[in-house]
Amino acid sequence: MDFGPFLFLATLEGLVQAAVLCLTALGLSLVFGVMRVVNVAHGEFYMLGAVLAYWVTSWLAGSPAIGFALALLIAPLLVGVIAYLSEKLVLRRLGYDPEATIVATIGILYILQQSALLTFGPDARPVEPPFYFRVEFPWFGYSGYKLIVVAAAAVLLALAWFVITRTRLGLIMRATQFDRQTAQNYGIDVNRVYALVFAAGAAFAAIAAVLIVPIQQAHYLMGGDPLLLAFIVVIIGGLGSVRGTLLAALLIGLSDGILSVFFSPTLAKMVSTTLVALVLVFKPEGLFGHRSRL
Amino acid sequence: MSKKQDKNNTGCNGVSAAKRRTLKALGAGLAAASSPLWFPRAYAASEPIKIGAQLHRTGIGASYGRWYERTAAAAVKLINEQGGINGRPVELIVEDDGTDPKRGTEVLEKFATQHKVDVAYGTLFSHVVIGSSPRAGELKLPYVVCSEGHHVASGQLNRYVFQPGITDVRSQVISMAPWISSNLGKKVTMIFPDFAFGHDHRDYFSQAIADQGGEVLELIAVPPTETSFTRYFPRIPRDTEVLYHVMVGPGVLTFVKEMGQHFGKKRPEIFGFIDSLEAVDLATPQLEFLEGTYFWEGSPRYAQSNQTEFDKQYRAAVGVDDSGASIADPKDISTYSHMFSCWESLFIIKEAMELAGYRSAADKTAFIEAMESLQKFDQGLAHPQGNKIFNPKLHQSFGHQHISKVGSGGVLEVVHKTSIEDGIYDSDVDYTKMAL
Numbered sequence: 001m002d003f004g005p006f007l008f009l010a011t012l013e014g015l016v017q018a019a020v021l022c023l024t025a026l027g028l029s030l031v032f033g034v035m036r037v038v039n040v041a042h043g044e045f046y047m048l049g050a051v052l053a054y055w056v057t058s059w060l061a062g063s064p065a066i067g068f069a070l071a072l073l074i075a076p077l078l079v080g081v082i083a084y085l086s087e088k089l090v091l092r093r094l095g096y097d098p099e100a101t102i103v104a105t106i107g108i109l110y111i112l113q114q115s116a117l118l119t120f121g122p123d124a125r126p127v128e129p130p131f132y133f134r135v136e137f138p139w140f141g142y143s144g145y146k147l148i149v150v151a152a153a154a155v156l157l158a159l160a161w162f163v164i165t166r167t168r169l170g171l172i173m174r175a176t177q178f179d180r181q182t183a184q185n186y187g188i189d190v191n192r193v194y195a196l197v198f199a200a201g202a203a204f205a206a207i208a209a210v211l212i213v214p215i216q217q218a219h220y221l222m223g224g225d226p227l228l229l230a231f232i233v234v235i236i237g238g239l240g241s242v243r244g245t246l247l248a249a250l251l252i253g254l255s256d257g258i259l260s261v262f263f264s265p266t267l268a269k270m271v272s273t274t275l276v277a278l279v280l281v282f283k284p285e286g287l288f289g290h291r292s293r294l
Numbered sequence: 295m296s297k298k299q300d301k302n303n304t305g306c307n308g309v310s311a312a313k314r315r316t317l318k319a320l321g322a323g324l325a326a327a328s329s330p331l332w333f334p335r336a337y338a339a340s341e342p343i344k345i346g347a348q349l350h351r352t353g354i355g356a357s358y359g360r361w362y363e364r365t366a367a368a369a370v371k372l373i374n375e376q377g378g379i380n381g382r383p384v385e386l387i388v389e390d391d392g393t394d395p396k397r398g399t400e401v402l403e404k405f406a407t408q409h410k411v412d413v414a415y416g417t418l419f420s421h422v423v424i425g426s427s428p429r430a431g432e433l434k435l436p437y438v439v440c441s442e443g444h445h446v447a448s449g450q451l452n453r454y455v456f457q458p459g460i461t462d463v464r465s466q467v468i469s470m471a472p473w474i475s476s477n478l479g480k481k482v483t484m485i486f487p488d489f490a491f492g493h494d495h496r497d498y499f500s501q502a503i504a505d506q507g508g509e510v511l512e513l514i515a516v517p518p519t520e521t522s523f524t525r526y527f528p529r530i531p532r533d534t535e536v537l538y539h540v541m542v543g544p545g546v547l548t549f550v551k552e553m554g555q556h557f558g559k560k561r562p563e564i565f566g567f568i569d570s571l572e573a574v575d576l577a578t579p580q581l582e583f584l585e586g587t588y589f590w591e592g593s594p595r596y597a598q599s600n601q602t603e604f605d606k607q608y609r610a611a612v613g614v615d616d617s618g619a620s621i622a623d624p625k626d627i628s629t630y631s632h633m634f635s636c637w638e639s640l641f642i643i644k645e646a647m648e649l650a651g652y653r654s655a656a657d658k659t660a661f662i663e664a665m666e667s668l669q670k671f672d673q674g675l676a677h678p679q680g681n682k683i684f685n686p687k688l689h690q691s692f693g694h695q696h697i698s699k700v701g702s703g704g705v706l707e708v709v710h711k712t713s714i715e716d717g718i719y720d721s722d723v724d725y726t727k728m729a730l
Binding site (some may be wrong): 005006009010013017117121122123124126128132134136139140143144201215216218219221222225257260261265 | 351352353354356357359360517520522524525527528545546547548552555556557558573578579580611647
């Protein structure tokens, strides 16, 4: 394939990757930013989103579009509820101690993964896209649904951005993130904010998974890759910085897409992880993060 | 006082006598319920021959594992109905290797030390076989694999490892290369999984097509855990006449769908190993583009017009219908092309044990030597896929391969069947010279 179309395809693939990554990493970043909890189980919430989407769409025999729309509502909601419960039952009891919560979320990771294995089974299962059309470029064909994923992710991110920066809910979240004690002094129910943020973070991962599952299939081990990439993005972007996370997701998604088309996906992963190492050594607060106020 | 009495009634682990009695009764009931009732009475009392099945119940090979277990269970049931091995019933002990070489090794250890099996058997994915085999050698545990890779015949394993139930990849691709080059084209691009099994395809098909005057234009290796494939397709050169694909892992359906999105109607000839769609319904939406493409099949998924009586009986015993799906659930597609190897390997173990007059683990050497005395397997209920010849030096069988064309609705019809001679290659490997 010539260079031009090659680059075009690479960019398309990169954009799809970046779109999904933005949503997943935003969830992880919110949880860390507000709660200071490193959520190792984040990838499993993503996996749960995909598995629930499979269940919802397979229960509804009718048009795949209706099933998919319902999945887009139900899956994040249920995943949010599960996350809310695990926050209440586990993380809160540990007093959000950074080390204890890492170990606890590793435990949650295994519980979720093995529960999916026991109920959903070990097979990869396909979910029908809500609509399917093939965009025919002169050099190659491309899935129309993938382009829709990019658009849908952009809309959802804009919505999230609006909620965080322009609404009272966002203000409360940002206040809690800035200084927990002062926020509490102003009458903010910090525990409730934490529970909601943890649920919302997981729901973001689930939304990303519902969008991607018609492209990839649901599988109980699918949470690993997005977790790694989301961590890479959050570290490079600056832990807790929403703007940094989004920019880093675009950067990593595009570079991962382009490098893996031109060279190899393994090299792309190597470049991303090297970048993380460099950021950690030379700018530990991340490219867009602020030095912590200690 | 009452406290004291309570104490007297309580065992050291805190379970009261009454509770213990109930538990005992429950245990006895459970043991009775789980005892294999279908053993004929004559040998119900004799010790069973234990075969440890190392299977992919979980991990990326799980769909194979599910069907391998069903096939093995059906074969054991038939063997026991026919009187077992040397008058003893056969017991299958299944352990999950998680499609992971490390766990594969642990499973073999468990078989040897805990279950004390007579033979270990089963697994498919080449990295698990290659990872587990050295431990089988150290434990001196006969290990009969149903893998497909060239690793047994290559000589890299040891005297305890056999692959008598399925032809190895090297032989498969050699036997089909002449047909591919004369019917589809000579300029080939290969897409294969980036581990041992895929490397066998890469090395031996490249050589086989060159021997036919063809060439491989590009080699595209894909990690078996990959979930997105569009990024690999631009590397397919435009003058490719034949796209040769073989893929494994949970992403296979995505792989084939994305291949269709990339090419649309302007596709080269496509020849794939059915591994790329094993356990997947070919009538899935977006797979229509496969119509008119070709697949390798070990054992044809769809019952063919010239179906043998043996294939019919084998299908019924395992619970597979004429289109390769489970009789109980038409959505559950079998790994029909590969799983016959589990069935046939068990009958080969039976044949060798009877030849060796196998009674206990002390007869292991005699069993290995009996395996190495086998020469051929005739087509029959024990070998429904077809006749095979066995090379004792290589510990490897050689059989027939099928090339099938995809028709409308994803129905596969066999258009070419290779002869055994097509797949024979020279080798100076000789396991029989290794010490036992």
